[in-house]
Every structure is written in C-alpha cells, then in structure tokens.
Amino acid sequence: MATEYFVLLESLDLCCRRPKTLNATTQASVPPNSANPLIMGEWFDIDATVASEQWKRATGALPAFPYYLPMGEPTPQITHKIPLLLGNGYEFDTKVFTAAGITIGAPVKVSAAVMVGGLAKSGLILHTGAADADFVQGHCVRLAANNNGFLRVHRMGPYRIA
C-alpha cells in the first residue's frame, strides 16, 4: 500500500467536501508516475488567473484546503477533479509538513516548498504571526515526535492574523 501521508480524524461524512477542477498545469501532476505527483494531504487554492473555477497547488497567499485521495487513485485522471475538504473544526494527522519552529498550539500555514521524498509539495509550515500576511490554516495539537511521525493539526481557518 502507498505511504499514508494524511489521516482524517473525523467522519468523512461530517466533513464538507467537494470535487474541484484542477488547472491545466496541476492536471499534469495527477498521474502517479508524473515528475511530482499529487499526494493526499497537499493543499490547494484557487487559480485566480482562470475565469472558470480551477484549483492548483497552494502557495499560502490564498485560503487553502487539503486534498483527500490516495496517490494513484485514478478518478482525477478521468475527471480532472480532486476532492477537497472545505470545512472546519476537524482534526487530522499529516506527514506533509516542515517541522521547523512548530510547537504545540502554534499556527500553521501552507507553503509550496515542503519537501517530501525529495519533491516540493504544498504542505504545512509554521505561521510566524502578525507580520505574516499568509493565511493560517490551523493549529498544531500534537508534534510528530509524539505522534508516529505525523503532525496533528486542528483545522481552524483559513484566516489572517493581521
């Protein structure tokens, strides 16, 4: 079985989720044998350059939402859509993060430069507070050292501190 990068700690049925169309650039990363394939737990935001609603790997500057489908699951290759968890108030474990500076209770944000398996993914990093203009996506409730390598986050966002 593929590596598990993201574990939802809430009933999926209670989470608001919707299939969202990917932009053309991100579609190229859907197949599992692509150069930098999408993995579950990556974050996506809307592509503001496209008139019709299309989504891309998040960078942190816009509200972002996690992707909930195992790598290789073929539906996105057919539909060009991925399921995103749009809601709030749930907890999840993730391996798509950079640990530097993250403490219990610290806010986290999205960065497109989180290294997983030598590839840059859209994952979580420390949000540095009032001077940081990016959106907060949640708060750390358990560190990886005490959680089998997963960062546990309470999804509470997206919001800006400043």
Add this chain to the structure above:
Amino acid sequence: MNIPATVFNPRLFAALGDNNAKTKLAQQGQAWIRDKIQEESFTTKIIPKEPIAPADIQVSTEHDHPLVIIPLEPETRAVTMSFRGAPDVKMISAPRIAAAFVVVSSEMYEKPQQELIVYQKTNTPVTKLIEDSTVYTIQAIEDREMTMHSESCVQAMQSEANGGGAVPALFGSSIVGGTGPVEYSVRKSELARVDIADTTYSWPFQLSDKVSLVRMIDARRLRTETMLITEPDFDTWVQMPAQDLGDGLKSETAASGYTKNELGGLKYVRTNKTDIVRPGNVYGFTAAEFLGKYYRLEDTQFYIDRIAQMVKWQSWESVSLTLVNVQSICKLELYSADATVNDTQTVRTSLIPLEEAQITPTNNRVASGVWYPRVVSY
C-alpha cells in the same frame, strides 16, 4: 375556461370509467409544467452499458479503487517466403489497459417535511419529479464524458496525421486558401469547407457529408456503424434534394420528415442535448466491439431519508467509460470556425460541451420573472 365543478366533476367521473379517456385525463390532470424533453443517454446507443460483477474487477496494491482490465486484440503478421524459408519468431503478447470508475451523482436535495406539504397542496410530487429527473441528469453527465473523450480521440489522430505535436487548426478559410491540415479524423462538411467567414453557423447536412464522414473510418479496416447528430442538424435533412433521396423518399420526407432508421445504410442517433453535442458537430462511431467499453459497477442508487424534520435524497451510479481504439471515431464539422484548442476565431466555447455545472439548462424564465401574463402575488 371556467367549467363549473358541477359540470366538470360528473364528466370526470364518467371519463374515469372509460379506459381510453383515462390516459388523456391523466395528462390533463398534470398540475406542473414541464421545462424540457428529457432524453435517454445517447452513449448507451453507441456503446451498451454492461454490468460488471465484483468478481471481474481488479485491485491495486496502492489504493482501494477497483479497476477493470480491458485486453486488446494482439497483432499478427504474415510473410511470403520460399520452401526453404522460415518466418520471424515472435514472443506473443496482447496489450491491456486499465479502466477506472467514477461516481456520477445528483446533488443532495433536502427540504423540511413541513415545506413539502406545499407541494402536496399543488399536486406536485416534487420528490418523485426530482428522482425521475436525476436519472436523466446523471445520463447527461455521462454523455458529456463520452463527447469529451470522443473529441480527444479525434484530435489525437488529427495531431498524429499532421506530424505529431500540437493539434492543427481547422477552419474554412484555411481550406479554401490551401493551407488547411490533413483532415484525417475531423473533416469540414461540403458547405463549411468553402465558407471563408469562419463562423459557428451550422450549415445543412447533406448526403455527401455522410459519405465524407464514413470514409474516414472505413479507410482503416473498420466500418462506421453509427452517426451521432443533434436534432437541429437532423432537422436539415428535410432539405436534402430529390436527386439525393429519390422522388419517393423526398415526397415522404417533405410531408413527414425523415423517418427511416438509417441514412445511406448508416444508423444514426439523434440527440437534443445541444449543450453537450453542440450543433454542427457530427460524430461517427464503429460498432462497440471495435470502440471501447462501458461498465456500470452498480445500478443507479437512490437514497432518501428523513433526519429529524429534514428530508434528504440523492441519486448516483458508478460507471467506467473507456474509448480504447481512438481510430474508431471520426467527426464532421458543419461549421467553418476552428473548434480545436487553437481557437483561431475565439469561438470555441460555442462548439464544445458546456461545463458540467451549465448543462441541462433551464428553458423557462420564471426565476427572472418572465412569463405571460405575469401576475405577481405574495
């Protein structure tokens, strides 16, 4: 017309005893106005939808999505040789591809049960109407997928026939100017190919266009079996001249429209889903055995439940549509504009299927306050 209940009701009860009158009564008794003609899926008329049992699916070691393995016919060759010769030796293998399923689902509908009473009062079985309508809506989405994949197939072959790389633009003025691409799987109709205005206007379909359509596939050791055409384009068949139809058929067509099941030996499927197959687009397909596979993992499911006072309902089904042989599809364009991704005249959005959220558009304008005579009440 104001018919007193004392007159209407006895007639009504008398008619209910007459079987012939009952059907008409049922129609007259319908309280709601229909918005559009709901049409069965055209995809299933081209590729029948087959059920697939759990025993026939394949599993992956990487995820929990069921797959179907579709094998293809292996290639064979023969050579001439002398009595002392020997042929090449080949380790046989037959190609296989994997096909996956998608869920096609209606929206999740909900309504407080107290508000549903309003619909009972107006004799409108709204839950039943939505249940019936979602079956067609789901099929429309599946037809859209078929159309999108068919378009991908023909454009892939256009690219290959024109040296690979980007799909070449195809429009009337370039054909007239002698700079048009090789029309291998997509061809402009006889009237479109001489139209230098390069517009989205859909020219009438002629019998010679049927010939142009089928020759593309028939040149590939395949046989065109079915044509998919929109109702507006089919409507132009009544204009076919007598020298094409013959005097007898022309007379019949002039009076009753074209009523035969075939045109020049080619079966055709008409569709009113002009938001999916846009007018001017005509597709030709081989028999399903040369084309692809269409599976359903489960019959259409229908869910309805009441949680506290909220009634919820939803329909869905899981299907897998794969067009395996990209050479088994061809396309005729009755308009002169460019429908490729090059979008030379920037009109492509009028020539390709609408987005999922836009299909099955509503005809009535009641939401905009347009009906006549308009009576405002509160």
